[in-house]
Amino acid sequence: MVVRLGARPAAVDDIAAIAQGEPVELDDVALATLSASRAVVERAIAAGEPVYGLNRRLGAGRDDAVDPAEFAAFQRRTIANHRGGVGDPLPATEARAVVAARLAGFARGGAGVRAELAVAYADLLNAGLAPRIPSRGSVGAADLTALAEVAAVVTAEGRVLPDVPASEALAAAGLRPVELAAHEALAALSANAYSVGVGALAVLEAEGAASAADRALALSLEALGASGPSGNLSPFSEIVADARGGPGQRASAAAVRAALEGSALHAEGRTVTVQDPLAVRSAPQLHGALREAVARLRAEVDVELAARSENPVVDVATGRMVSGGNFQAVPLALALENLRLALAHAAAASERRTAALSLALAPARAAGGTRIPGLLLYAAADAVAELRQLAAPATLASTTLSGVEDHASFAPLALRLLQRSLALTGEVLAIEALHASDALAVAAAVPTGAGTAPLARSLDALVARALPAADLVPAARALL
Template sequence: MTITLHPGSVSLKHLETIYWTGEPAVLDRSFDAGINKAAARIAEIAAGNAPVYGINTGFGKLASIKIDSADVATLQRNLILSHCCGVGAPLAENIVRLIMALKLVSLGRGASGVRLELVRLIEGMLEKGVIPVVPEKGSVGASGDLAPLAHMAAVMMGEAEAFYKCERLTGAAALEKAGLTPVVLAAKEGLALINGTQTSTALALAGLFRAHRAAQAALITGAMSTDAAMGSSAPFHPDIHTLRGHKGQIDTAAALRALLDNSVIRQSHIEGDERVQDPYCIRCQPQVDGACLDLLRSVARTLEIEANAVTDNPLVLSDNSVVSGGNFHAEPVAFAADQIAIAVCEIGAIAQRRIALLVDPALSYGLPAFLAKKPGLNSGLMIAEVTSAALMSENKQMSHPASVDSTPTSANQEDHVSMACHGARRLLQMTDNLFSIIGIEALTAAQGVEFRAPLATSPELSSAIAAIRSVVPTLEVDRYMAGDLQAASDLVASGGLNAAVSSGILPVLEA
């Protein structure tokens, strides 16, 4: 299936599909006329004598240097090659696909002044699977993601490197094998390709999609931990959350109620329970995870706007003037990434406390120490809990805001930058950590629920436990655990745990 993009109204669902499944994308052809009009205006300026930034001048601190019309194409080629200064491991192919799709959307708005030839080449690369090798480091998030986007643009010129059918090839070889022709960049086209926020935005979107998937899974494991600890569902009563009014809190409490509905374990202690209140990690799930959900939803709106934005410079405006501005500054994306990091940190922090509760016989209401069937002879899930604590602490350290850490670059011409790119890139590691924390809680809570037999948990949570047990068997005696933890983490990361419960229970991102 090919996704047709309508610049200005591309939805998060389309972008999430591109990220998770790798579907190719094309622009709606109704936008061709606007693209052609802007390209004609740039060509007109390039043929004239009046200096216009980025078209017939140098770049950044060199903007005062006028470039002869005969050298305009060389200027664009030099720009791309000189900006290929990325370092580090290549970004994952699904991230680069998303970058390319976002670049299509931006160019499709008809304000960048590129020819349709460039748009068609990006579409062809997505269709054929020519994915540029884009090093992960080198952008400060203004003037756009220059270095990473230059590596993408270089492949379009037949330079640099690309992946094609699991091979790492030169850009020229990858295009040739795919039956595609490199472009010779015209006036402003190199600048239009690299002067934007698409790398930062793609990384932030990936972090958002992954964080939301983990947040949904945390509701399943949180409900399961509640039953394993014989906790009360009374704090999830709808009136409590309506009285406060936060939508994320209301939606989270509703999900927890649905997940615990018809639990025999819960019914067994609904009367005569000696405990007046559960610890916060059980009782305050709607308040904590709901606040995180609200934060992710707010960020989703910001990133959806940015995904549809024109962020290069200068721009061809509606009156056909060409004006230099600063849309390449990725401050909104940097703030969004910082907010996602906070939510990821907190989802993991409260989940880790539930893990700690279940393995502690002083808190777990009758469960054996470390959920071992013969504690002492067996250590059970003792060190799995320690691992979850290590991951939680690592996420705390990485949650420090990146957006406040500006530094001047380019001879002080670009004297305030957003740091959006690495602020968003850290979300990949943070969400990996979170998938593992939630995976460990899945193993811990499932083991705890099984100790409550013959009492049964709810039908929804029974389905979730069945999904867990399809990849990790019950822990009867101590065994090599690393593979179990990885399998549980993979179940969360793939969405398999979420798919085990009924559709409509888990709160969605777009609300």
């Protein structure tokens, strides 16, 4: 599938597809937009009007003129000066997501780059090359350090993964380096393409986590019901969901009902407690909040992908280059923050359900009749403790970098913490599902729910492999 950019803005799924290796193409609309926006830049050059990053320097030197004779050298210095990232390089998929997000931004026309430069970014992706981008260095007032590495690759100054000089990689792929024209260095840097591109990948992982939470919960309901009078299904009814409303709660409750369709929990005359503990009873509200936080993040990433976030922004309609602050992606950063908090709530409830299942398993464990390590519960508690710490605000870490650049969103930090939160939440949910599977086996109960039955069979087969906990939990997470 070729992902085409131009006639419509890119979206989360487009970036994810490109990151996974799908080819990309700039359509006629994109090429026409690039031509028109570059014409605005050329007119500004000819007119000699003062424009930030074009004929004026950057940051604190914003009012210092750049001699037109220095334009080429200024581009090279700008990229070299911003290559200040540190840390392990991003995985290839994430690096491709960064390039894809910046290319999507070029296609919107706010950057004023030549079609030649945009095509070079597309060629890089289509050749299967991924820039070597250090994972840290951006404070979220445009992801400058990450994007400098991308620009350094297309100009044959940087490196590609695993660690190959860009000049060699481009030559091997039959690609020629691009020499940046006036304004293109700043235009290449002036976006949050790390936060947006890798954020798009986080959206998909978070959507999987939200679904996994409901699947683990449904299996726990089966296990609790098989072990005693727990497993009251009334909190998951349409009546309760509609009484409060909210798309997240409705979706979560519906997912649990679908997973339990045909389950013995629906049996007539079954003895059931009037009310389960809150970690069970209010799970649709908790998981609903998680689903809504994920939806908010998807919406914010889509807004950024459709935006002209550059400074200055090239406006074809008026023929102007206008200074602004669209690179300050605070709404995106806050959505990343919010999702971490929602994950912590969902994981905390999951750990409490696991504790209830572990208590039910205690007699069998004492007699040697269980199949999973008892201290998996401790691993879940450890993960939840870390999740609570990760939920603290990251975006308020804003610091003064210079007299001009005196605030930043810290969206990249919020994103890195979200990635860790997603990994930990996946572990906690997997541990819950493993406990539910074990409790069902001890009770000699075979789930019959439409979703819980196949999940239980898969988990039983996994547990039968007698893997160590460090391998068992990731495998269970993958099943969820």
